[in-house]
Amino acid sequence: MTDASRRDVLKGSAVAGAGLAAAPVLAQPARRPTPDPKTAYTSQPFPEQRQKWPALQRDMQPVPDCGERSYRGSGRLQGMKALVTGGDSGIGRAAVIAFAREGADVTINYFPTEEPDAQDVAKLLRAEGRKIVLIPGDLTNAKFCGDLVTRANRELGGLDIVVNNAA
Numbered sequence: 001m002t003d004a005s006r007r008d009v010l011k012g013s014a015v016a017g018a019g020l021a022a023a024p025v026l027a028q029p030a031r032r033p034t035p036d037p038k039t040a041y042t043s044q045p046f047p048e049q050r051q052k053w054p055a056l057q058r059d060m061q062p063v064p065d066c067g068e069r070s071y072r073g074s075g076r077l078q079g080m081k082a083l084v085t086g087g088d089s090g091i092g093r094a095a096v097i098a099f100a101r102e103g104a105d106v107t108i109n110y111f112p113t114e115e116p117d118a119q120d121v122a123k124l125l126r127a128e129g130r131k132i133v134l135i136p137g138d139l140t141n142a143k144f145c146g147d148l149v150t151r152a153n154r155e156l157g158g159l160d161i162v163v164n165n166a167a
Contacts, residue, residue: 068124073101080104081156083149085139086166088118095163096121096132105131107152109166112136131156139166 082099086092087108096106106125110118115136122132133155137144153159 068097068121073098073103076102077161078103080160081106081152081158082161082163083107083109083152083156083159084163084165085109085148087163088114088121090167092163092165093117093121095165097125099161100125100128100130100132104161105133105156107133107135107156109135109137109139109148109152111138111166 077099080099080103082096082104084092084096084099084106087096087106088110092108092110096108099106108118108122118134118136122134125132133152135148135151137148139145139148149159149162
């Protein structure tokens with residue numbers, strides 16, 4: 001074998017090796033591009049808004065996205081059960097959406113006058129096949145707090161995650 005032919009064999013091996021190394025990466029489905037956060041959202045200040053306490057998220061302008069449109073789960077909490085206080089709006093709502101989209105069934109606790117927000121998020125997640133239990137009540141009542149945990153445990157068949165988020 002001549003030097004030129006050895007060189008050709010080694011080049012061919014290198015090209016084949018590079019192709020084999022790249023194959024798993026090339027075989028993956030294309031990912032959708034991540035939006036640039038500097039331009040994907042409004043840069044204008046939100047208008048001042050006043051609501052009587054406790055306020056409803058559904059009445060805000062614009063209505064915040066707590067993951068309803070943006071969060072995609074991947075089954076990391078499949079089969080788990082969660083209780084989230086203050087789960088009708090804000091950070092608690094985002095936690096409920098994330099837990100449910102990761103596969104967990106969720107009990108949502110909220111102040112009774114926030115029923116419309118709780119119904120909105122429950123309807124969304126039930127339509128996706130999750131079990132959602134709504135338990136309104138006042139967490140300043142110690143008896144209710146004990147009953148909340150007992151009822152959530154009973155209705156979901158156990159509890160794996162508890163988030164005390166109510167503000």
